[in-house]
Amino acid sequence: xxxxxxxxxxxxxxxxxxxxxxxxxxxxxxxxxxxxxxxxxxxxxxxxxxxxxxxxxxxxxxxxxxxxxxxxxxxxxxxxxxxxxxxxxxxxxxxxxxxxxxxxxxxxxxxxxxxxxxxxxxxxxxxxxxxxxxxxxxxxxxxxxxxxxxxxxxxxxxxxxxxxxxxxxxxxxxxxxxxxxxxxxxxxxxxxxxxxxxxxxxxxxxxxxxxxxxxxxxxxxxxxxxxxxxxxxxxxxxxxxxxxxxxxxxxxxxxxxxxxxxxxxxxxxxxxxxxxxxxxxxxxxxxxxxxxxxxxxxxxxxxxxxxxxxxxxxxxxxxxxxxxxxxxxxxxxxxxxxxxxxxxxxxxxxxxxxxxxxxxxxxxxxxxx
Numbered sequence: 001x002x003x004x005x006x007x008x009x010x011x012x013x014x015x016x017x018x019x020x021x022x023x024x025x026x027x028x029x030x031x032x033x034x035x036x037x038x039x040x041x042x043x044x045x046x047x048x049x050x051x052x053x054x055x056x057x058x059x060x061x062x063x064x065x066x067x068x069x070x071x072x073x074x075x076x077x078x079x080x081x082x083x084x085x086x087x088x089x090x091x092x093x094x095x096x097x098x099x100x101x102x103x104x105x106x107x108x109x110x111x112x113x114x115x116x117x118x119x120x121x122x123x124x125x126x127x128x129x130x131x132x133x134x135x136x137x138x139x140x141x142x143x144x145x146x147x148x149x150x151x152x153x154x155x156x157x158x159x160x161x162x163x164x165x166x167x168x169x170x171x172x173x174x175x176x177x178x179x180x181x182x183x184x185x186x187x188x189x190x191x192x193x194x195x196x197x198x199x200x201x202x203x204x205x206x207x208x209x210x211x212x213x214x215x216x217x218x219x220x221x222x223x224x225x226x227x228x229x230x231x232x233x234x235x236x237x238x239x240x241x242x243x244x245x246x247x248x249x250x251x252x253x254x255x256x257x258x259x260x261x262x263x264x265x266x267x268x269x270x271x272x273x274x275x276x277x278x279x280x281x282x283x284x285x286x287x288x289x290x291x292x293x294x295x296x297x298x299x300x301x302x303x304x305x306x307x308x309x310x311x312x313x314x315x316x317x318x319x320x321x322x323x324x325x326x327x328x329x330x331x332x333x334x335x336x337x338x339x340x341x342x343x344x345x346x347x348x349x350x351x352x353x354x355x356x357x358x359x360x361x362x363x364x365x366x367x368x369x
Contacts, residue, residue: 004092004093005031005032005033005034005035006033006034006035006092006093006094006095006369007034007035007036007037007091007092007093007094007095008028008034008035008036008037008094008095008097008120008365009037009039009087009088009091009094009095009096009097009108009112010024010025010028010036010037010038010039010097010099011039011041011084011096011097011098011099011104011105011108012038012039012040012041012062012099012104013040013041013042013043013044013080013102013103013104013105014043014044014100014102014104015044015050015053016100016102016177016290016291016292017099017100017102017104017105018053018054018057018059018273019057019176019177019180019181019273019292020099020100020122020123020176020177020180021038021059021099021176022057022058022059022179022180023176023179023180023183023357023358024036024097024099024122024176024358024361024362025038025059025060026058026358027358027359027361027362028362028365031362031366033365033366033369034095034365034369035092037063037064037091037094038059038060038061038062038063038064039062039063039064039065039066039084039087039108040062040064040065040066041065041066041068041080041083041084041104041107041108042065042066042067042068042069043068043076043080043102043103043104052272052273053272053273056184056272056273056274057180057184057273064087066079066080066083066084066087067083068080068083068104073103073134076103076107077103077106077107078107080103080104080107080108081107081108081110081111084107084108084111085111085115088108088111088112088115088117094112094117095117095118095119095120095365095369096108096109096111096112096117096118096119096120097120097122098119098120098121098122098142099121099122099123099176100122100123101123101126101135101136101138101139101142102135102138103134103138105121105138105142106137106138106141106142109121109141109142109145109146110141110145113145118147118148118369119142119145119146119147119148120146120147120148120149120150120365121142121143121146121148121149121150122150122176122361123150123151123152123175123176124139124142124143124146124149124150124151124156124160124170125143125149125151125155125156125157125159125160125170126139126152126153126156126159126291126312126313127139127140127156127159127312128310128311128312129310130309130310132215133213135291135312136312139312140163143160143163143165144163144165146169147169148169148171148364148365148368149165149169149170149171150171150172150173150357150361150364151170151171151172151173152173152174152175152176152177152295152313152315152352152353152357153172153175153313153314153315153350153351154172154315154351155314155315155318156170156172157170157172171360171361171364172352173352173357173360173361173364174351174352174353174354174356174357174360175295175299175350175352175353175357176357176358176361177292177295177296178295178296178299178349178353178354178355178357179355179356179357179358180273181277181296181299181300181355182299182354182355183355184273184274184277185277185281187274188274188277188278188281189272189274189275189277189278190278190282191206191240191278191279191282193278194268194271194275194278194279195240195266195268198268198269200262200266200268201262201266203237203238203266205237205284206237206238206239206240206266206282206283206284207233207234207237207238207239207240207283207284207285207286207287207336208239208240208241208242208279208280208283208285208286208287208288209230209239209240209241209265209286209287209288210241210242210244210288210289210290210293211223211226211241211244211247211288211289211307212244212246212247212289212290213289213308215289215308215327216289216307216308216327217246217247217250217251218250220250220253220254220255220256222327223250223251223254223256224254224256224259225327225329226307226327226329227251227256227259227260227265228259228329229329229332229333230264230265230287231259231261231264231265232264232329232333233264233287233332233333233336234263234264234265235264236340237284237285237340238263238264238265238266239264239265239266239287240266240268240279240283241260241265241266241267241268242267242268242269242270242271242276242279243267243268243269243270244270245270248267277296280293280296280297280300280302281300281302283302284303284339284340285302285303285304285305285336285339285340285344286302286303286304286305287304287305287307287332287336288304288305288306288307289306289307289308291311291312291313294306294311294313294316294320294322295313295316295320295353297316297320297321297322298315298316298319298320298321298322298347298349298350298353299320299349299353301321301347301349302321303321303323303339303343303344303345304316304320304321304322304323305322305323305325305332305335305336305339306322306323306324306325307325307326307327307332308324308326308327309324309326309327310324311324315350316347316350319347319348319349319350320347320348320349320350321344321345321346321347322347323335323344323345
């Protein structure tokens with residue numbers, strides 16, 4: 001009699017997680033040894049956006065939706081833990097696989113570790129060295145309690161070794177987010193279609209910007225300065241700006257909505273994966289504080305300016321097209337000028353960012369379990 005497959009409980013909580021989990025779920029779905037069970041914590045809970053992402057990525061509907069919604073970091077983490085435990089208890093011989101660095105990641109990893117269930121962390125070992133970022137706390141703690149740690153770039157192994165994690169638990173497999181990019185690039189939505197649907201004029205050439213980090217959007221003075229900087233760039237190269245709902249709320253609360261003038265800055269609502277992929281693919285440059293976009297622009301060969309003082313993804317700087325410029329408008333404008341005049345730094349795609357990371361993960365799971 002064949003043995004019943006083990007359940008790999010794949011956890012997603014926020015939209016960046018979907019792109020990381022989708023290729024893993026796909027790689028495991030035909031396995032005789034494992035059965036993927038997809039749990040959506042509801043940390044990002046906009047039903048229209050969730051449905052769009054799942055459909056575009058070809059992901060099955062979640063087997064469980066915890067519907068935790070918003071709240072403080074403590075409340076959100078606690079609610080995920082409380083609601084995740086019964087799902088885990090019902091799973092056959094489970095392994096918990098978490099991706100990224102959001103509250104759902106650490107919450108579900110904690111529940112599993114306390115119950116003696118193996119924990120697998122995908123995207124382990126990334127460090128910004130900035131403990132003021134909640135995501136950094138989530139990364140460090142998740143790695144400490146994980147049994148298997150899958151890394152996206154080689155520098156991550158040194159971080160984990162320095163934190164006392166034994167090398168045999170660490171496996172360099174590459175970047176699953178790039179698996180999703182490679183698979184979907186031919187289906188990316190044309191920017192003209194995205195902009196026209198929003199009633200915006202379609203520029204011949206454009207920059208793309210996203211902002212959502214509290215350090216950039218929570219202080220009105222900082223937010224105003226960054227928007228003024230984007231507007232200055234926009235006088236020469238219009239800046240397309242998809243707005244996270246929280247960012248739009250901060251802009252409106254600070255009385256800065258008039259800066260989204262539709263000429264220098266072209267505001268959009270939250271976009272699906274294929275629309276964002278099309279915007280990135282065709283942008284002249286990207287200005288962002290998103291970790292995932294740093295990776296995606298490097299894979300696409302598009303110049304990226306990171307509007308933060310650090311990055312947890314050094315491969316995008318060392319090998320790729322990313323430059324960390326902070327929030328100093330002089331540095332941002334000078335780096336933009338260099339890109340517009342000279343094309344910016346030439347990058348290359350890092351090792352194992354080849355669309356096959358999920359297959360490597362499956363191979364390691366097969367050998368370990």
